[in-house]
Amino acid sequence: MELEIWGDSMLESEWFRDLEPRLARCRIYSIGDRATNPDHIEHLILYDRPDIILCCNGVPVLVLEKTREVPTGHNIGQRLGRIVRALECNTPALTLLPFRARKHGLHTGICEINVRVLRMAIRMGTLHETPCLFIRWPVDAHGELVGDGSEAPGLRGLVEHSIDHGLELSAAPVVSTLEQMEDHARSIEVARASYVTPPASVEVRSAPRAVGRAGHRTVCIYTIEMTPAACRRQDPYTGMQFLYDYLYCRDGTDVANKHTALVLHFPRLTQSQFVSANPNDPLRKSSLWYATANELWFSDGEIVLR
Amino acid sequence: MTRVDEEFIFQSIREALEIRGWCMLAGQAARGSTDLPVVQARVGSMRGSKGALKPDLVAAIAGHLLVLELKPGFSTSDVDKCNELASSQALIDSLLTDLASRRKWPFGSSGQPERPRCFLTGIAYQGEVQHLEHAVCFALSESNQRWSTRLPLLKPLSADLITSLSI
Numbered sequence: 001m002e003l004e005i006w007g008d009s010m011l012e013s014e015w016f017r018d019l020e021p022r023l024a025r026c027r028i029y030s031i032g033d034r035a036t037n038p039d040h041i042e043h044l045i046l047y048d049r050p051d052i053i054l055c056c057n058g059v060p061v062l063v064l065e066k067t068r069e070v071p072t073g074h075n076i077g078q079r080l081g082r083i084v085r086a087l088e089c090n091t092p093a094l095t096l097l098p099f100r101a102r103k104h105g106l107h108t109g110i111c112e113i114n115v116r117v118l119r120m121a122i123r124m125g126t127l128h129e130t131p132c133l134f135i136r137w138p139v140d141a142h143g144e145l146v147g148d149g150s151e152a153p154g155l156r157g158l159v160e161h162s163i164d165h166g167l168e169l170s171a172a173p174v175v176s177t178l179e180q181m182e183d184h185a186r187s188i189e190v191a192r193a194s195y196v197t198p199p200a201s202v203e204v205r206s207a208p209r210a211v212g213r214a215g216h217r218t219v220c221i222y223t224i225e226m227t228p229a230a231c232r233r234q235d236p237y238t239g240m241q242f243l244y245d246y247l248y249c250r251d252g253t254d255v256a257n258k259h260t261a262l263v264l265h266f267p268r269l270t271q272s273q274f275v276s277a278n279p280n281d282p283l284r285k286s287s288l289w290y291a292t293a294n295e296l297w298f299s300d301g302e303i304v305l306r
Numbered sequence: 307m308t309r310v311d312e313e314f315i316f317q318s319i320r321e322a323l324e325i326r327g328w329c330m331l332a333g334q335a336a337r338g339s340t341d342l343p344v345v346q347a348r349v350g351s352m353r354g355s356k357g358a359l360k361p362d363l364v365a366a367i368a369g370h371l372l373v374l375e376l377k378p379g380f381s382t383s384d385v386d387k388c389n390e391l392a393s394s395q396a397l398i399d400s401l402l403t404d405l406a407s408r409r410k411w412p413f414g415s416s417g418q419p420e421r422p423r424c425f426l427t428g429i430a431y432q433g434e435v436q437h438l439e440h441a442v443c444f445a446l447s448e449s450n451q452r453w454s455t456r457l458p459l460l461k462p463l464s465a466d467l468i469t470s471l472s473i
Contacts, residue, residue: 009338010313051338068339104345104407144408148341 003163006031006041006053012066016052019150020159023054034283043089047081047288050093054162060086062162065095068137068145070103070111077236077243081288083121084242087128088253092167092174095121096152099136099184102143110143115188115195118181120243125178127246128253131167133158133177136184154180201225204248204260212294213306216261220248221297223265231269232277238288245292256306261294271298308451310432312336315376316362319430319444322453322473323365328372331410333363336376343408347391347401359391363430364405367470371411371422372442373401377431380445388427388441398425424467426458442471 003026007013013028031037031049040060044053052064063086065079079095086093099113118134125132135155138146149155157173167174189195198204198220207219222244224237241264249260266274274296278286289296296303310318316335324330333342346358362376373391375384391397402419405411414420428442435445435454443456453473457463463471 007338009335010311011317011335011340012338015340066339068343102408104404108407142409145343149339 001163002026002057004029004055004058006037006055008049008051012051015066015148015150016054016064016159019156020163022163023159044085044091045082047085047291048079048285050082050086053091054159056163056166060089060091061166062159063091063093065093065097066149067095067097068149070098070101071113071117072103072111073114074236074240076114076117077239080117080120080239080242081291083132084124084246087124087130087132090128090130092131092162093133094131094155094158095134096149096155097134097137098139098145099134100143101137101139101145112188112192113184115185115192116199116243116247118185120246122178122181122185123250124246125169127250129169131169131171131174131178133174134181135177136180198244198248202244202248207261211261211263212258212304214256214258214261214294216258216294218260219263220244220260221263221265223267225268226266227268228270228273231266231273232286234278234285234288237264238285238291241292255292258294262292263295263297264289264293265297267299269298270300271296271303274298275303308448310378310446312362312376312378313338315378315430315432315446318446319374319376319453319473320363322444323372326367326470326473328365328367328470331364331366331405332361332408334360335362343410345401345404345408345410347397347404349394349396349400359387359397359401361391361401364401364410366411366422368466369420369423370426370467370470371402371424372426372428372471374428374430374444377429380431380433380436381429384429384431385438385441388429388438392425392427392440424463426461426463426467426471444473 005013005028008031017023050063051066053060054062083093103111121132121134135152137149161173201223204220207217211219245262249258249262251257251259278289280287280290313336332345334344346360348358361373363374365372375387406413406419412420430444432446435456436443439460440458445454455472
C-alpha cells in the first residue's frame, strides 16, 4: 500500500503523519499552484486548497481541514469551498476545529460553533453518500484549546479506518462521529432557537418571478452587502453560499439539483462593478461566485447562471 | 547551500530555543495551525485583528519574555516591528494581557499581568548575523544550518539570560 500526504503546510503535514504509525514513512508532498499537481490533486483543489489530502495508491481517501478558530457567524465560510469540493469528488472530508471555545479580545467569552455548519455537513454527507465530518478539538475548563488537535476523540480512529477500509457512511467511527455532531447541533438548537431558521442575511420565500433556467417558484436570497470600494473578495461569502445552498436549496449532488433557487443579492453593486472585480475565470478564486447560485442580483439587473 | 522557508525557520528556532529551556507560549506559523495560540498586541479599539501586531513566536524562560519575528531572510521590516513593540509600553501591556487571558502568562496580585523580568524582542532568519541595537538576532547559517546569536548592542542582559539566548 502506497500512502502519500499532500499538504498546504509542512508543519501540518508532519502533524498529520504522526497521527498513524503507518504514515511514518510515507512521502509528504506540497500542494502546488493550480495546474502544477497530478490530476487527482487538481480535482480536489479546484475551489480552494485543503490543509491535508491523504492518498492511498494514488487515490485520495481523505481530505482534512484543521483550524484553531472558533467558527462563529460566517467565519467558517472561508473553509467551506474546499470541503464541498472534497464531497463533490466523493472524497471523505474531516474538519478538526473547536465546537466551543474562548474567543479573546475586548469582548472575550465562550463562543459556540455556528450550528448551521454541522447541519450542512450532515446534509451534504447524506446527499453525496460520503462522510463530511466535524471533529471537536478539545478545550480545557477555561475554554482554551488543548494541545495540537491530535488528542481529538475519534480522530486517530478515523484516519486509521481511512487507510484500512476507506470511510463510508456506515463505518462505525463515522456513525459515532455523526452522532456526536447531531447531539451537539441539537443541544445548541434547543438553547438558541434562532439557529433553526435562516440568519438575517438569508430569506427563503416565494419568488417574485420564475427564477433560474428551471423556473423556480421559491427562492433563497442571500444578501451580501459588499460595497464598490471593497467588492474584490470571496471569503467568507462564497463558502457561505454553499452552506445555504445545501441547507435550503439542494436535493441532489449536482448544483442543478435544487428544489429552491439560490440567489446571491448584491444591493450595493452594479453588475459591471461586480463582474470586473470578480470575473468567472476558472484559474481565479473569484470563479466560486458562479459555482452554485441560480442567479446573481444587482442594483441594476441580474445574471442568470443556471 | 540550502534555502529554507519561514515554516522551516519557525520549527528550527523553536527547537533550538526549547533545547535551551525556553517554553513556547504563542505563535503563528506562516502556514497552517500549530499547538500554539495566536496572540496580538494592539493599541486602540479597531475591530478584529486590524492594526494588530501578531508575533510569530513568543517564548519565556524564568520570567523573561522573548518575542520573535521570523522570515526566510533578513528583513528590515521585522526589525522595525521589534522596535515598535519594544518602545511602546501600551503594546507590551496589550500583549501581556492577551497572554495572561489565555493563561500563558501570570496575572499579578493587582489583577494586571505580571511584568517580565526582561522583555526582549528578536528576529530569526537564514543569512549572515547582524548587529542590532535593541533586538536579539538569530541567524541560521546557509552553509551548515547552524544558528548563531547576536545580543542587542544597547540592552544589558543578565548572565543567565545570555546563556539561554546563546543557541
